[in-house]
Amino acid sequence: MLNKLTTELRNPHSIDIDIKPIREILEIMNQEDSKVPTAIAKEIPQIERAVNFAIESFKQGGRLIYIGAGTSGRLGILDASECPPTFGVSHDLVQGLIAGGSKAITEAIEGAEDNNTLGGDDLKAISLTEKDTVIGIAASGRTPYVIGGLQYANEIGAKTVSISNNKDSEIGKIANVKIEVVTGPEIITGSTRLKAGTSQKLVLNMITTTAMIGIGKVYQNLMVDVQPTNKKLIERSKHIIMEATNADYVTAADYLKKAxxxxxxxxxxxxxxxxxxxxxxxxxxxxxxxxxTK
Incomplete structure (x- = not known):
């Protein structure tokens, strides 16, 4: 089955990459990476549907849950972890689940992604409800952990989205919305931490950022719900206030304290x-x- 997946094919542009000069290797990587935004552009209508799901969940008091294994799971966790400091939301609002649990963030947990029931079990553990949106991420589109998670989410009536890097993916057949970003063969055959992973990161950026804009977390293009938890962010907060109001630095600093x-x-x-x-x-x-506001 693997040899039928686009992500598992050999890339003709990198056949002899092991004997090429460093500069040429880097140029090949750069040329291949440049194809990712074009592939994503074809899926914007589906990404829009995913964003609407997330906004609907947030407005209903629900959550956005990412579920994946390996690189895909780690990317979901990364995106989820950036939402609280950037947008001032609770750590519960956007969550990332990875096959094998927290240990799998830094280590490969053998067999975890092949467990079809574990995805559903992990969603049960966080008390998934019909108000939530679940996004399953798998470059191959066939990871059992993700398939099981999406199936359970469907059973309880949650909104479901799949993100994969192959057409006609298994998870795409399960989810309410399928996002299939075909990035083609990797320069190192099957290493989906490369173009496939890059595309996933970009799509996750698009979903959470746009969804947060949709619930009022951005004014103009300013992150007005940023949490000023360190010196850098306190200074950033002052400049955000200055940009939004045309106030000078002293006034911005004064009102930040007053608020x-x-x-x-x-x-x-x-x-x-x-x-x-x-x-x-x-x-x-x-x-x-x-x-x-008035």
Missing amino acids: NYNVKAAIVMILLNCTFDQAVKKLEESKGFIRN
């Missing part, structure tokens, strides 16, 4: 000339959208 380091509230306080409590209330009334 208890709530960047979004500080912006509303300046724009509407109101108190912190009033800003918080206005943001609640506008469901977090600064543009809709």
